[in-house]
Amino acid sequence: MTGREFEVYCREILQEAGWHAALTPGSGDQGADIIAEKDGSRVVIQCKFYNGTVGNKAVQEAYAAAAFQDAHHAVVVTNSVFTKSAHQLAHKNSVLLMHHADLPKLELIVTSGAGSR
Template sequence: MSGRSPTVTRLFWTLVLGGAAGFRYGAPALAATGAACLAILLHRLDRPRRFRSLVRRIARRHAATLALRRRQERFLDAYGNTIEDGWLRERAYFVERTILPLVEARGFSDYVDPRFDQMEAIVERVASGYALPDAIDTPEDGVAYERYCAELLGEAGWDARPTGASGDQGCDVIAEKAGVRLVVQCKRYARPVGNAAVQEVAAAALHWSGDMAAVVSNAGFTPAARKLAGTTGVLLLHHDDLSGLAPVRRAGRRMVTAGR
């Protein structure tokens, strides 16, 4: 039976064993064989529904995080167009890293490629259908946005202060907590932030003797910025992340992670 689908294999052996039993036990065994074959076929026909249900259950476990990431990675540009490139990348990443391993483990490996778009659509519905608290309007002015970010860090227990409009050397906010100094550059943009901001805040961390560095934005980050951040250790955060930001010590070194 090499190369056959599991359903065909089950039907084959059910018929073989059921037929043999029928010779010995007659009509009752044949009736049981027919019922078993029908159950196998119904189970097969129900497979697409079970697949969709599995994907929904996985997505719903992460609904709050998905909804927040969807809000953070979608924004209006200066022309009123909705820019969601960052969210589309995030959605695909979630499907690839979180959903696929689980659906493959449940026997749906053959659905991975042909139904990838369907999985993304399910994730989209879950994320868009989750009710988040109303977003707080952020200041439009850059300096006011820096103060706003400092206030959010203060609410999270950081001793945070803006550095001022001039002479900041790429640092807009200095924050300290539990002996960790965080150097922050704030970007209130209408487009994703590029890797120049990552370079600037990495240098600012050296200038200000920072333990960690972060770029905070309302508008997401370009792939180049994300790549450089991974190399330099700079955190790329949405301002929503600041209320849960905490210093963490690990393996003898200081680092900062966004607690969600």
């Protein structure tokens, strides 16, 4: 699977969960791969399909994309795991870190207030 195929896969999961989810064009998106909306919540998602760990750069990209896109939440989703440093940075900046298998639960997570900007 390529990175773009992973983005499409994540979008499909979100759509099946009732989100209006759109892929960004890939350039000029300021770090957003998917913009998802549901019940007034706007979420920017950075997708990382990696064999290794996902680090701070992904968190920084999601944080910047959320500000640029006027989103309520920033999320980094991966098929892999996050570094300790990425967890620390995400916590300080209210960025949600998720495994793609947890995407169907995104609504429950954001309505709980986690990752609110």
